[in-house]
Structures are given as C-alpha cells and as structure tokens.
Amino acid sequence: MSLIRKLRDRLQGATLHDLWVETRWVLHHSKRYRRSIAAYVLLGIASIALSLLSSLSSRELINAIVYLQGGGRRVLFCGVTVVLLAGSTIVLNALVSRFSAKINLRVGNELRAEVFGMFLNTDWESLQQFHSGDLLSRINTDVSNVAGSVLGWIPSLILRLTQFLASLAVILVYDPTMAVLALLSAPVTLLLSRPLVGKMRSFNRDMRAVGSEMTAFQEETLQNIPAIKAFHLVDAFRERLDRVQERYYDTGIAFQRFSILTSSFLSSCGMLVSYLCLGWGAYRLWQGRIDFGTMVLFLQLASYLSSSLSALIHLVPSAIEASVSARRIMSVLELPRERLDHPERAQRLVREGVPLTLSLQGLEFSYQGRAPVLKQLDLQVQPHEMIAIVGPSGSGKTTLFRLLLGLLRPTGGSAVLTGGGEALDVSPSTRCCFAYVPQDNVIFSGTVAETLRLVRPNAPEEALWAALRAACAEDFVRGLPGGLDCPLRERGGSLSEGQNQRLAIARAILADAPILLLDEVTSALDLETEQRVLENIAALPGKTCILSTHRPSVLSLCSRVYRLHNAALELLPESEWRRLYRNN
Numbered sequence: 001m002s003l004i005r006k007l008r009d010r011l012q013g014a015t016l017h018d019l020w021v022e023t024r025w026v027l028h029h030s031k032r033y034r035r036s037i038a039a040y041v042l043l044g045i046a047s048i049a050l051s052l053l054s055s056l057s058s059r060e061l062i063n064a065i066v067y068l069q070g071g072g073r074r075v076l077f078c079g080v081t082v083v084l085l086a087g088s089t090i091v092l093n094a095l096v097s098r099f100s101a102k103i104n105l106r107v108g109n110e111l112r113a114e115v116f117g118m119f120l121n122t123d124w125e126s127l128q129q130f131h132s133g134d135l136l137s138r139i140n141t142d143v144s145n146v147a148g149s150v151l152g153w154i155p156s157l158i159l160r161l162t163q164f165l166a167s168l169a170v171i172l173v174y175d176p177t178m179a180v181l182a183l184l185s186a187p188v189t190l191l192l193s194r195p196l197v198g199k200m201r202s203f204n205r206d207m208r209a210v211g212s213e214m215t216a217f218q219e220e221t222l223q224n225i226p227a228i229k230a231f232h233l234v235d236a237f238r239e240r241l242d243r244v245q246e247r248y249y250d251t252g253i254a255f256q257r258f259s260i261l262t263s264s265f266l267s268s269c270g271m272l273v274s275y276l277c278l279g280w281g282a283y284r285l286w287q288g289r290i291d292f293g294t295m296v297l298f299l300q301l302a303s304y305l306s307s308s309l310s311a312l313i314h315l316v317p318s319a320i321e322a323s324v325s326a327r328r329i330m331s332v333l334e335l336p337r338e339r340l341d342h343p344e345r346a347q348r349l350v351r352e353g354v355p356l357t358l359s360l361q362g363l364e365f366s367y368q369g370r371a372p373v374l375k376q377l378d379l380q381v382q383p384h385e386m387i388a389i390v391g392p393s394g395s396g397k398t399t400l401f402r403l404l405l406g407l408l409r410p411t412g413g414s415a416v417l418t419g420g421g422e423a424l425d426v427s428p429s430t431r432c433c434f435a436y437v438p439q440d441n442v443i444f445s446g447t448v449a450e451t452l453r454l455v456r457p458n459a460p461e462e463a464l465w466a467a468l469r470a471a472c473a474e475d476f477v478r479g480l481p482g483g484l485d486c487p488l489r490e491r492g493g494s495l496s497e498g499q500n501q502r503l504a505i506a507r508a509i510l511a512d513a514p515i516l517l518l519d520e521v522t523s524a525l526d527l528e529t530e531q532r533v534l535e536n537i538a539a540l541p542g543k544t545c546i547l548s549t550h551r552p553s554v555l556s557l558c559s560r561v562y563r564l565h566n567a568a569l570e571l572l573p574e575s576e577w578r579r580l581y582r583n584n
C-alpha cells in the first residue's frame with residue numbers, strides 16, 4: 001500500500017504537474033488539427049495492426065511448413081498472406097511519412113502565425129522585460145519545438161503505447177508468464193520518472209536560456225555594427241561571443257552526458273526484459289509447451305516490445321523539450337493583453353472626419369517600480385491646433401505620447417477624446433485616431449511606395465506624392481533610382497537620418513488619423529527644411545498636431561507651448577517661449 005502511495009506521490013510531484021499543464025496547453029493549441037492528428041494516429045494504428053497480422057501469419061506459415069499442417073495449399077495461402085501484409089505495411093508506412101511531413105509544416109506555420117499575432121497583441125510595457133533576441137528565439141525555436149510535438153511525441157506516444165500494449169496482448173493470449181516478464185521494466189521506469197524528468201527539464205531550460213542569450217547577443221551586435229567598428233570593439237565582441245558560446249557548449253555537453261547515461265540505463269532495462277522474454281520462449285520450446293511458429297511469433301513480438309519501449313524512452317527528451325518550449329511561449333502569452341473595446345467607434349469618427357478634442361485630466365503615470373514620470377497633467381487640445389511640448393531630456397515627453405497611443409495605461413487620471421457625440425477613453429481602441437512619428441528610425445525594408453502604403457494600402461500615387469511634398473521629401477525621392485519603386489534597406493539603411501525622418505513624417509501625413517504625434521522628428525533636419533515641414537503640417541486641413549522638441553526654432557508655429565518639468569506640465573506664457581525662440 002505504501003509503495004502505491006509513494007508512486008502516486010512521485011507522479012503528482014510539481015515537475016510532472018508542470019509537464020501536464022504544458023502538455024495540456026500544447027493539446028489545446030492542437031485542437032484545430034485534431035482531425036489530421038486522428039487520421040495520422042489511425043493510419044499508424046492500421047500499420048501496427050498489419051505488422052501484428054503479418055507476425056501471426058508468419059506463425060501459421062512456419063507451423064504449416066514444419067508440421068505439414070493443411071498441406072501445400074495452406075503453405076501457399078499463408079505465404080501469399082505474409083507477402084501481401086508485408087507489402088501493405090510498406091505502402092502504409094510511406095503514406096504515414098508523407099502525411100506527417102505535410103501536417104508538420106502546416107501546423108508549424110499556423111502555430112507560428114498564431115503565437116506571433118499573440119505576441120504583437122501583448123501589452124507593450126510588459127513585453128519590454130524581454131530582449132527582442134529572446135522573443136525571436138521563442139517565436140522561432142520554441143514554436144518549432146512545440147509544432148513538432150503536435151505530430152511528434154503526442155501521437156507517437158499513442159502509437160508506441162498501442163504497439164506495446166497490442167504486442168503484450170498477443171503475448172498474453174499465448175503465454176501470460178511472458179507478458180509479466182515483458183512488464184518488468186515498468187516499475188523501474190516509473191520510480192525514475194520524476195527525478196529524471198525534473199533534471200531533464202532543468203537542463204532543457206538552461207539550454208533554451210543560453211540559446212536565447214546567444215540570439216539576443218547576435219541580434220544586438222548585427223544591429224550595431226557601425227558603433228562596434230567606430231569604437232574599435234570588434235575584438236571585444238568576438239570575445240563576448242566566445243564566452244556565450246562556451247556557456248552554450250558547457251551546458252550542451254553536460255546535458256548530453258546526462259542524456260546518454262539515462263538513455264543507456266533505460267535502454268539496458270528494455271533490452272534485459274526483451275532477452276528475458278526470449279529466454280523464456282526458448283525454455284518453453286525446449287519443454288515442448290509451444291511450437292516453432294509460436295517461438296517465431298515471440299521473437300517478432302519481443303522485438304516489437306523492445307523497439308516500442310525504446311521509442312517510448314526516446315520520446316521523453318523530445319516531450320520535455322516541447323514542454324519547456326511551451327512554458328517559454330506561455331510565459332509571454334500569460335502577460336496582460338491589449339484590450340480592444342469597441343474599436344469601431346473610434347474608427348467611425350476617423351472615417352467620417354469628425355473633429356476631435358483631446359482632454360487630459362489629472363493624468364498620472366509611473367513605469368513599474370519607478371518614481372512617477374507624469375503627475376496631475378491637465379491639457380486640452382482643440383481640433384486643428386498645433387501645440388508643442390518642451391522639456392529636458394528624460395522629462396516624459398515620449399512617455400506622454402505612449403500613453404496617448406494606448407501603449408501604456410495611465411496609473412491615474414484620464415485621457416479622453418471627444419467629438420461627434422462620443423467621449424472615448426484613450427486606449428488601444430482609439431489608436432487609429434493618432435499618427436505617430438517616433439524619435440528613432442522606423443523605416444521598414446521594401447520600396448518607398450510600400451513603406452508609405454503600410455498605413456493606407458490603397459493610397460493612389462498622387463496621394464503618396466502629396467504626402468512626400470508636405471514632408472519636403474518629394475525632391476529626394478524623385479532623385480532615387482526608381483523613385484517610389486526604389487527599394488529601401490532595413491531601418492532606412494540606404495538613406496540619411498534626415499531623409500528617413502521626412503519619409504516617416506510623409507507616412508504619418510498619409511495615414512487617415514486626425515491627430516499627429518511628432519516626437520522630436522525634425523532633429524536631423526536643417527533649420528530651413530524643418531521650418532518648411534512644420535509650416536506644411538500646420539496648413540494640412542483637418543489635422544491636429546502635438547509635437548515635442550528640443551528646438552525652440554519650431555515654436556513660432558505653435559498656438560501654445562507647454563513645458564514638462566519635474567513630472568508636471570506647465571503652460572509657458574507666450575513671452576517666455578517667444579524669448580526662447582528669439583534666442584535661437
């Protein structure tokens with residue numbers, strides 16, 4: 001009784017519980033492929049049934065030959081049956097392989113698309129705790145591991161167990177003692193399961209963590225090659241890569257040692273059992289209790305038993321790898337998601353060109369575990385106004401824009417958009433009301449036209465040129481080889497910073513959004529171009545503009561100027577910002 005309780009306790013341990021939770025998650029995400037999985041499993045079971053029938057037919061054939069049972073016709077019949085069954089098994093196995101390859105690729109793609117979409121919908125602030133290289137590694141390697149397990153270890157477990165139990169059932173019919181011998185390794189495997197699974201999970205976690213560290217390091221290095229070269233850091237970065245690779249090697253080699261030891265031990269148990277069965281079969285033949293045909297049947301079944309047992313044992317590492325990967329994906333998916341509450345209300349206002357007023361009342365915000373960045377902010381921006389926010393570096397200008405975009409949630413107060421009889425709290429649902437140009441470069445790879453049409457896919461060519469003209473980008477785009485069709489490298493690598501800024505402004509102007517948020521977007525422009533760009537923006541019909549700047553030269557175009565300082569927003573008297581403007 002106490003042994004059973006001990007076994008139960010071991011099976012209910014935290015490690016196995018985690019494994020079960022993660023496996024359930026994988027199963028839940030495989031739900032939509034259940035028909036394909038079921039078809040795959042059924043084909044596999046049919047193949048097992050054919051193999052067993054083939055073994056039983058071999059027994060009949062051997063007995064017909066050795067003991068001359070049923071004459072020549074029976075030998076011929078049994079021989080043809082054996083050949084037909086063997087041929088069918090080969091064809092069926094080929095079908096199963098083709099089917100599984102197709103499903104694996106499809107499941108991998110769909111699961112990756114699903115997880116990628118979920119990552120994009122995750123609350124931005126929470127997602128910040130992960131390095132982008134780590135996220136990349138989760139989307140690629142971890143999703144591949146999980147996708148592989150959908151048609152990998154889960155159906156394989158069913159098939160291998162079926163093969164094991166079916167072989168055992170046939171043995172049970174012919175010799176119950178041999179069936180008991182075949183089950184001898186089960187208690188050893190059960191007792192070892194929890195510590196083995198625990199250790200394997202911890203190795204797997206370490207491997208995935210150091211793998212992520214390597215991807216993150218590589219990604220960051222490739223993004224910053226000019227800075228690395230400029231600071232003569234090539235050798236230092238090579239050394240850093242060597243250190244990460246060394247950690248990867250050490251973890252990998254320790255895991256390998258452990259895997260080889262456990263797999264050799266468990267395979268030895270399986271082999272011992274299969275030789276025990278074989279010995280017992282030989283003994284029974286010697287005693288004259290079984291015939292030659294049954295002995296051959298036992299030989300085949302013993303090989304099925306040992307191969308299914310060893311396949312079951314080898315499923316453990318892949319199951320654990322998939323569960324660790326599932327946990328890594330789950331830990332991102334468990335973060336809060338962006339909530340979209342009736343986005344169609346804001347979309348209608350934008351579609352109908354309703355003038356919108358933005359009102360902030362007592363708005364407050366602090367990043368997790370940090371001192372407040374914004375305290376008791378009050379502000380009202382009327383439709384078609386252009387206002388500026390100035391303030392020292394780190395005073396919270398970008399943070400305010402992130403709040404307006406619904407990327408961050410206020411920790412106090414409110415931000416509301418009113419117009420057309422609606423009053424909408426600023427949130428991810430009202431993001432369509434804003435066109436944002438951030439401080440840093442956000443040009444994607446593709447042609448100039450593709451970059452612009454990201455925000456308005458059906459925009460006609462004239463609209464693209466009009467937006468480029470307003471952003472003072474028309475001349476340089478006309479000068480590019482191919483003009484609008486000129487391919488741009490990632491992060492606008494083939495353009496200057498100022499050209500990238502103007503392209504990003506043109507893209508924001510092209511968007512349907514009525515409120516432009518410009519976060520120090522003219523910092524790389526000369527004073528004259530900057531002035532012209534902002535004059536053009538101020539003249540755009542139906543656009544409101546909130547800009548942040550460190551350059552007083554642009555303030556003359558604004559109706560009001562606010563200063564963010566010590567987390568508070570203060571309206572600057574005109575005399576003061578005009579003085580700032582004149583001094584420049």
Ligand SMILES: Nc1ncnc2c1ncn2[C@@H]1O[C@H](COP(=O)(O)OP(=O)(O)OP(=O)(O)O)[C@@H](O)[C@H]1O
Nearest residue numbers: 128367370373391392393394395396397398399400
């Ligand atoms: N993701 C973040 N997590 C934690 N703190 C942050 C984060 N982003 C910014 N901060 C902090 O919030 C404060 C305001 O930063 P913010 O980027 O809004 O300033 P800013 O006025 O736009 O600065 P700059 O003029 O230099 O662009 C800073 O103290 C900064 O360290």
